[in-house]
Amino acid sequence: MLQTEIAVLRFGLGARPGDLTAATGDPRSWLRAQTQGEVQLAGMTSLAPSEQIFAEVLAAREERRDLKREAAAQPDTDSKAALNVLREAYLPHYRAQVLARAQSATLTNRPFAEHLTHFWANHFAISADKGAIFGLAGTLENEAVRPHVNGRFVDLLTAVEQHPAMLAFLDNQYSVGTDSAAAQRAERRIALGNSPKRQFGINENLAREILELHTLGVDGGYTQQDVTSFAQIITGWSIGGGKGRLAGGQTGRFFFRDNLHEPGAKTFLGKRYPDEGKAQGEAVLKDLARHPSTARFIATKLVRRFVADEPPPAAVERVARAFVNSDGYLPHVYSALIDAPEAWDTTPRKFKTPEDFVFSTLRAFDTPPTKPAEVIRSFELLGQRQYTPGSPAGWPDIAKAWDGSDALMHRVLWASLVAERVEQGVNPLDIAASSLGGYVRPDTLTALRRAASGTQALALLLMSPEFQRR
Amino acid sequence: MHRRRFLLSAGAVAAGAALPRVLFANTGGTARLVVVILRGALDGLAAVPPYGDRDYADLHRELALAAPGAADGALALDGTFGLHPSLNFLHERYHAGELVVFHAVASPYRDRSHFDGQNVLENGLTQPIATADGWLNRALASLSQRHAGQPERAVSISQNVPLILRGDAPVLSKSPMATPDVDEDLLARLADLYSKDDWFSARLSEAVQGETLADDSHRMAALPAMSDVTATQPGKSAAADRPGSAARLAALLMRSDGGPEVAVFEATGWDTHANQGGSKGALAQRLAGLDNALRMLADGLGPLWPQTAVLVVTEFGRTAAVNGTRGTDHGTGGCAFLAGGAVHGGRVIADWPGLGHNALLDNRDLRPTLDLRSVFKTVLGDHMRIDAGALATRVFPNSNGARPLQGLIRA
Numbered sequence A: 001m002l003q004t005e006i007a008v009l010r011f012g013l014g015a016r017p018g019d020l021t022a023a024t025g026d027p028r029s030w031l032r033a034q035t036q037g038e039v040q041l042a043g044m045t046s047l048a049p050s051e052q053i054f055a056e057v058l059a060a061r062e063e064r065r066d067l068k069r070e071a072a073a074q075p076d077t078d079s080k081a082a083l084n085v086l087r088e089a090y091l092p093h094y095r096a097q098v099l100a101r102a103q104s105a106t107l108t109n110r111p112f113a114e115h116l117t118h119f120w121a122n123h124f125a126i127s128a129d130k131g132a133i134f135g136l137a138g139t140l141e142n143e144a145v146r147p148h149v150n151g152r153f154v155d156l157l158t159a160v161e162q163h164p165a166m167l168a169f170l171d172n173q174y175s176v177g178t179d180s181a182a183a184q185r186a187e188r189r190i191a192l193g194n195s196p197k198r199q200f201g202i203n204e205n206l207a208r209e210i211l212e213l214h215t216l217g218v219d220g221g222y223t224q225q226d227v228t229s230f231a232q233i234i235t236g237w238s239i240g241g242g243k244g245r246l247a248g249g250q251t252g253r254f255f256f257r258d259n260l261h262e263p264g265a266k267t268f269l270g271k272r273y274p275d276e277g278k279a280q281g282e283a284v285l286k287d288l289a290r291h292p293s294t295a296r297f298i299a300t301k302l303v304r305r306f307v308a309d310e311p312p313p314a315a316v317e318r319v320a321r322a323f324v325n326s327d328g329y330l331p332h333v334y335s336a337l338i339d340a341p342e343a344w345d346t347t348p349r350k351f352k353t354p355e356d357f358v359f360s361t362l363r364a365f366d367t368p369p370t371k372p373a374e375v376i377r378s379f380e381l382l383g384q385r386q387y388t389p390g391s392p393a394g395w396p397d398i399a400k401a402w403d404g405s406d407a408l409m410h411r412v413l414w415a416s417l418v419a420e421r422v423e424q425g426v427n428p429l430d431i432a433a434s435s436l437g438g439y440v441r442p443d444t445l446t447a448l449r450r451a452a453s454g455t456q457a458l459a460l461l462l463m464s465p466e467f468q469r470r
Numbered sequence B: 001m002h003r004r005r006f007l008l009s010a011g012a013v014a015a016g017a018a019l020p021r022v023l024f025a026n027t028g029g030t031a032r033l034v035v036v037i038l039r040g041a042l043d044g045l046a047a048v049p050p051y052g053d054r055d056y057a058d059l060h061r062e063l064a065l066a067a068p069g070a071a072d073g074a075l076a077l078d079g080t081f082g083l084h085p086s087l088n089f090l091h092e093r094y095h096a097g098e099l100v101v102f103h104a105v106a107s108p109y110r111d112r113s114h115f116d117g118q119n120v121l122e123n124g125l126t127q128p129i130a131t132a133d134g135w136l137n138r139a140l141a142s143l144s145q146r147h148a149g150q151p152e153r154a155v156s157i158s159q160n161v162p163l164i165l166r167g168d169a170p171v172l173s174k175s176p177m178a179t180p181d182v183d184e185d186l187l188a189r190l191a192d193l194y195s196k197d198d199w200f201s202a203r204l205s206e207a208v209q210g211e212t213l214a215d216d217s218h219r220m221a222a223l224p225a226m227s228d229v230t231a232t233q234p235g236k237s238a239a240a241d242r243p244g245s246a247a248r249l250a251a252l253l254m255r256s257d258g259g260p261e262v263a264v265f266e267a268t269g270w271d272t273h274a275n276q277g278g279s280k281g282a283l284a285q286r287l288a289g290l291d292n293a294l295r296m297l298a299d300g301l302g303p304l305w306p307q308t309a310v311l312v313v314t315e316f317g318r319t320a321a322v323n324g325t326r327g328t329d330h331g332t333g334g335c336a337f338l339a340g341g342a343v344h345g346g347r348v349i350a351d352w353p354g355l356g357h358n359a360l361l362d363n364r365d366l367r368p369t370l371d372l373r374s375v376f377k378t379v380l381g382d383h384m385r386i387d388a389g390a391l392a393t394r395v396f397p398n399s400n401g402a403r404p405l406q407g408l409i410r411a
Helices: A003-011 A029-036 A048-074 A077-082 A085-107 A111-123 A131-148 A153-161 A166-169 A181-190 A205-214 A224-233 A278-289 A292-306 A313-325 A330-339 A354-364 A372-382 A404-421 A429-439 A442-450 A455-464 B003-015 B054-061 B088-096 B114-123 B136-141 B184-193 B198-216 B241-256 B282-307 B370-383 B388-395
Strands: A237-239 A254-256 A265-270 A272-273 B031-038 B098-105 B154-156 B171-173 B262-267 B308-314 B334-339 B345-350
Touching: A003 A029, A003 A429, A029 A111, A048 A085, A048 A131, A085 A111, A085 A131, A085 A354, A111 A131, A111 A292, A131 A166, A153 A166, A153 A205, A153 A278, A153 A330, A166 A237, A166 B388, A205 A224, A205 A278, A205 A442, A205 B282, A224 A265, A224 A278, A237 B282, A292 A313, A292 A330, A313 A330, A354 A372, A354 A404, A354 A429, A354 B114, A372 A404, A404 A455, A404 B184, A404 B198, A429 A442, A429 A455, A429 B334, A442 A455, A442 B184, A455 B114, A455 B184, B031 B114, B031 B241, B031 B282, B088 B098, B088 B282, B088 B334, B114 B136, B136 B154, B136 B262, B136 B282, B136 B388, B154 B241, B171 B198, B184 B198, B198 B241, B241 B262, B241 B282, B262 B282, B282 B308, B308 B345, B308 B370, B334 B370, B370 B388
Parallel strands: B031 B262, B031 B308, B098 B345, B154 B171, B154 B262
Antiparallel strands: A237 A254, A265 A272, B098 B334, B308 B334
């Protein structure tokens, strides 16, 4: 693999016709230029913001309640329709987000920055498998990640942890301090016999995953006591627009509920944090963002994404040092990655994930998708339904997680379907040259020339070892 | 279907796999094993409520299940433990003497990360190691070689192979999502194109094997086609997420000629931090789905059921007390199930530590009193007939403390 191909195919998202020429001059500068400024969605799309989606879903819930009441009064009413209200409110947003993502990946002139956006969205993964956030899955990536991809890690981290989709995904919005005003009030009511007995307390889900998956890493040096303490610190980090105990705040926006917050100073990782309400948790995030374990954990994942499944220690060390020295200023971190000699190993060591495969294919043919169903079905077929990693750990980034024999057969099937739909007159050899440049092997070119049809040649190209790796 | 014919031609092209397949009817003889992994940490105190424990109802509060006989109460087992009312099939198997329920069990892992917990559950070691292979794969490697034409003894019901089955022994993967036929000429040419790349070559050859098996088992008629899978409902649509489809496919493949003796599938959605529900609700629905899948597995295996053991495990249990959002957080000790015609069941095996404040681990979790590897070793030794020496060294290194149990498998 040559330098230009490495920049475009490994760091980027694959080559459109002309891309390999554009990056020929100085591949490193071409990459570095992409690490400045906001990373906006490429394409014409305008997506609904999360607060609008939240408002729509609240309205749908009201409607569902009404329908349920009707259904109870009149047995003939179709109650199944009532249950689908929520899903239907979310569905158009999910479809729009998935389409916009694929269009942007195809059209962007800053594919390294887009790739980094995907990296961070997967690092801070939420999953549309959770019905409550189904239609919000893309909003975290577009609203919390994109503005900070080329900024400071602490700002990215804070934006993500205070994004309503994350708070809802990891159940923090109803986490209640046991000594909070709300809990105290409820206990008085229970004592007076005015309220059913119900447990108030924390939910440690978000706190644990911030430590384990977003910052320090599982071996980063924290205890169960730290998890519990951190969970207490971020009680009150919630979403505006509820009712009763949860009234207040703007619908669908981050809202600090003082009445749910556990009062008092807390000790976390051996340091005492005075109670400053919302700022108590933000102070913890600041310290987590500059922790050496965080630097190492992020560096390891970046190197795994852009170099090899087994990250070379020297490259990890270089990137982690840049993280520490720059206090998590991400352009410097990316720069260290670009400077790592291991990243320019001429033998590609990464087997493409389905996402890598789909996006690089769309770019190879320079054809942004136009229908959400095409994108959704493609990823379903290939085993990586968009925004559904299934767990907060995100999609795995090693070949072993994607190289099952059945998965390979699905790739062959998808490649055939794509090849059949490509316009007549597209020359497979031209596509091979523009999408792989000097990386294409003579054997592959021979196979393309000997193919029974142009369609078969294109399928062979997409399934060639060099197109399947980066 | 012409896959079998193609298999030979692909083998002829793809480096050295050109031996003809020996066919045999998969109806009798050797033992069968199915492992079901519940990812996300099942609440053992919900699935197997210890209603006889005096602290249970106080801790599990609104999630606690009532004793058998009460409205929405647990299904009776032995006077101390019950089964969640969603688990009808397992309850039937218990009373048919075909289910052992384990409680207060855990892998050697003692922290509370899903991902490390699953890693240890599947790697069979004492700690998470990113590069490890899986204990079930190491167990397969300890068995005698199977006929060369089809060396894969195990199948993962998924597109990709989970850690428990990764390793040196060849393994098939097959997902429940049926696919239209791929052009055979394309496959043959790909085999040719991969001939200098062992990594791709091996996978393509296995992929073709998998297709052949699936064709043999008439999967196309029995499973939803792509067009049935509506592409619009994450979490509800993909057949891969429905344990029932996975169970049915596992049974079909195991029944087919030359089919695998071992199958693994998984079910997700057990991470119930909020609104877990009790006899009804979110977890109850998941459990009903699991129970139904196990019933479909048994029905599908049919004549193979008497020689089958089905192991159902999860990475750890959940907190004994309900949290602030009507759910439970990550814990330690939990439950496991061993079902099947080959199982000497009708028993709960639990050295019950109790749920009193001082009995709990770290004042929060059910304290484990049995190492899951003891169960694994017993099943692999007594059922799959794997040599005890191999189990103690290669398959489960550093597991001297986890001794095999007696009498779990029918003689």
